Amino acid sequence: MIFSPAGLSTDVFYHLLNQAIIPRPIAWVITRNPNQTYNLAPFSYFNGVASEPPIIMISVGWKDDSTRKDTWVNIDEREDFVVHIPPAEMAELVLGSSQALPFGVSETDHLKIKTAVVEGEKLPRLVGPKAALFCKKHKIIEVGEDRQGLILGEVKKLWMDDAAVKNQGEKILIDPQIINPLSRLGGNEYSLLGKVSSLRRSKPPI
Template identity: 40%
Template sequence: MNIDVSTMAPSHIYHLMTQTIVPRPVAWVLTDAGDANYNLAPFSYFTAVSSNPPLLMLSVGKKPNGDIKDTTRNVMATGRLVIHIAPAELGEQVTATSATLDHRVSEVEANQIELAELEGFELPRVAACPVAFGCTLFEIKEIGNTPQSLIFAEIEQIYLDENMIDRNSERLKIDALKLDPISRLGGSEYARLGDVFTVKRPD
């Protein structure tokens, strides 16, 4: 089957893309709406884009009524965000925080999510997540006809759960199976890691 995307509605293109570009990592993003009123939301249009400077990128759409989402609003106001890599066991909580709530309603409080200090950073982290990146806003680009907000976040601090660090490696190595990251598929489907294999890169 060959598909000419110019004949498709954007919503149909979205569903096709999200079912074929898989698995996708999930950024579980904490921001501050003001006075420690924390917003928490997942995004699977997410990736690493640079190591120098260390940049992560997430693509954030609009609310159903066309307003910018709270994550974008908060990052524009404060310049700070914490991006988590959530384990598969938190899939229910991650999905629950995708609900559209009023701007001043905290997903952290609504879902009784425990926070912990992120050492060296002014925002907290989700206590149950094995990876948290304390980031500052690097740049926001608006693209597309809707448009989407591409948020580029520069990493300042990284929290790593000690239990997933391989101490026998010459350099810092993370055990991917112990990290057990939740992976996004299409529709309401998620996945977790199965077999991990090694292929040596050519010299």
């Protein structure tokens, strides 16, 4: 079957795409509100996009009242943000943090999620996730007719829970089972990590 955006409404095609591009990693993002509290929200339009310097992207939309989502405003104005990889056991909190609260009201306080200080960082990390990427705004590009905010952030520091770091030898190995990421499928469906397979390429990996 072939689906074309030309023959379907924007919403219908968006839902189809979200069911095709699966599983999607989730960025659980802390930013600072103007009143110094923390804003927290999940974004599944998220990935790494460049290595030198290391850059990730999240794609953030608009609120129903036609203002930019709080995460976008905060990154634009204060630049720092922290992306966590949410563990499956925090799924309910991830969903809870996607509720729109009035601008400046802290989701971390509202959901009673603890934070921890990371040395040298202005923003804290969440307690619970095993990986946190400390990022600084690189560039924000408005994409498409609905002007979705493609937020590019340079990763300045990667915090990993010691328990997830398996090998400190020549190659540092991270145990995906310890990170235990929650991923998004279409609609209300989510996926867990499941079986991990190790596949070898005939040539050394690039």
